[in-house]
Amino acid sequence: MIEVKNLHKSFVSKKTTVKALDGLSFTAKDGEITGILGPNGAGKTTCLRTLYGLLKADEGSVIVDGINVAEDPLAVRKSLGIFPDKFGLYERLTAYEQVDYFASIHGMHGAAKHQAIETVFKELEMTELAHRRTTGFSQGQRMKVTLAQALVHQPKNFVLDEPTRGLDVMSTRILRNYLAAHKEKGHCILFSSHVMQEVAALCDRVIIVANGKLAAEGTPQELCDLAGEKLLEDAFVKLIGSDEGVAA
């Protein structure tokens, strides 16, 4: 379970201060898929980066399975599968070697590690990429390798920043099925997205963030009901554009 409590984060440059997070709070529960939706610049990536310890909050806290990220980031990292907004691959390694490297970092070894790598390649349907060097990989192939390295250790909690960007329809469906299967096994899955259809189809709860704050939260249906709209996209526009019926 991931609890985000009253997060504040500002970025100060020479002349300006940008308040990226302004008291954001929400909870992502085990056995559920929680989606973060928000317009460009709303604070989604800043929230996720704070959550996995890459940024330090000015105020507030993130608690993962009872552990405060600021107090014990390494312990929290063990239970997180992180798919970040920016990533790079070791171009000299094959996809298998890349995922193997991350599995080793997570303390896996021997037959169990080999089995875990085989499983994640199979589940993400990327076996044919395993023994190719990643140099020259397409955007979608890079995404898949990065997802595999994030999830190979079967983390309890998944934190994914726009995980379907650049994926084709088939790959998106594979990932959706993968997330849905892991939710059923009790994993806590938190991801940000701009794709309404995906969020509506996949998420048990949706967190709508605007201007670094919680604008509204609920099931996709609850958000539609709250906004008096049939489609999540229309509800989203209404909820971020008006204070009426907005929770925060």
Ligand SMILES: Nc1ncnc2c1ncn2[C@@H]1O[C@H](COP(=O)(O)OP(=O)(O)OP(=O)(O)O)[C@@H](O)[C@H]1O
């Ligand atoms: N390192 C940084 N330095 C300065 N400003 C930053 C930095 N990171 C984020 N910001 C600013 O903080 C605000 C929130 O950015 P963030 O990337 O969290 O938004 P987002 O919701 O993920 O947006 P998008 O949907 O466009 O990816 C924006 O105004 C952004 O310009």
